Amino acid sequence: MVEDKALAALKRIAQDEAWRAAFIRQLIAFEAAIDAPGVDVREEITGPLADALFDDDQVVRKTLSSGVTFEFLYRSKIARDFVMSTPEAPDHAWEPQTSRLLVNLARRAKQVVIGGAYFGDHAVLIAREIAPRGGVVHAFEPNNQQRAMLVRNAELNGLGNIRPRPEGLWSDSTTKLKLVGYDSFASAEVAEADAADGFRTVTIADYLEAAGVDRLDLIVVDIEGAELGALKGAEPFLALPPGQAPDILFEVHRHYVDWSNGLEATEIARLLTGHGYHLFALRDFNSNYDLSGRPIELIPADAIHLEGPPHGFNMVAVKDPAIFETDAYRIVRDVSPKLLRHKDPRLHHPVGGLQAR
Template structure:
């Protein structure tokens, strides 16, 4: 039986989904990306809100939702059950990186005393000092978490096509993409990726530019919201600790649903 805390978090997510409240501004654009019966990978699934939206805009979608936090994974399972989307969404308790195994999940403790679960990230060792360089915190919780690569997971489960990847993993973007190079090269999936330049540099020895190079080498085009306007970009937006970016490959433009991405890709 899930704990009261798990049930409370799941109810909040369920209520927000049912009323379409407090979704991220990029969420409505999923309808312009997904149609038919796409295979989607939701990496850093948390309470499954993006997974839920995928099922609504593409009712035949097959979604694999990866969540490394033991607590959030329990919330995710309850949310999936309450929305009755278990036939579409498979929850996997794992982080995603460049090699399989085990890492530590570091969850900052906010100055309010609550756990900053949305800011959790993976690390090889417990960090010294503050949990994150971009947040004020009063400590941290550290727990082991299993790790998979997307290439390995798809090979093991016979997933021979991936249409869309949503990834929000607090600085581990490059590691996760390096473990998905076969999928990216084979399928050229649409990607909605939150990029964290500060965390990439401070905790992973990488950079936002290195993340962009993965997509540039494959010929992707990049888009980001500027207010309520979707604009094409070749660089990251300056001065932000994190931001979501869409990556669309020109060879898949003709198969996009009618909408803003299809129109922009044809321009």
């Protein structure tokens, strides 16, 4: 009976946009007011309450402090934490330091390939940065609904330089894949040739050749375990010398990458270092969290704290690590790339603490 009344109350709040916004502000205030070490308050308490206010097919609109506007489906942690951002108009949609790093790298770029573009949370920021130079973002997203949101967000922000693509990036251009899992957690698996829910693969090299593009400045791949295949499909570009080879941002996850012998021993790391790349883990929140004014913390590949339950994080690979020798970056060692508010501050908080500026 009590649970029924609680659900009815949440449903009533959800019906009024102003009530919903006020309730979410109170949830955020609750998070700030309590001290609960070891408890992930967002995941266990406030997040589920916010989720109860939305439907999976509900489209939400939110505007960043820069004026960039996004519309997105409320069906992921990405959507929930964006809705629950502090401040209400943040400087990013998802992963604060990843967003900043990509914009920084985009200042050196004109041709960009993104695998796993989703609704455009990073693609739009990159496209906006490179548009004045005639730059193009080739954005691959096999999920039809999310690709439609990507197209919508390009329109909302007046960006004509995003090329949405339905293929999956892979090590060959002849395989058919299918998505297994829900929305942002879906991974690609090989499908039968006649699978109705399948999609074709393409290598980065084959796609760019067909598109008449002979340069590549930045690769971004977050495709739930298919990162290695996608990068193998870009090897003609990876083999180029410094100044011509693309910078790369990619995700590694313990579900897909066996780092039990160290990250440097993994196949994806050996592929990149074999082509002369220097690898760093990017310390970031897998969330929307205000880190404005903080340096981007990078961990050399041989100094990453990898212990803990299965988890993933973003890495950056460059051929000229001197680009990180500015005040915008801080090289750190023997800490975790996973920034987590409820875990050991020595390993999981930014250097100087969460509140330092």
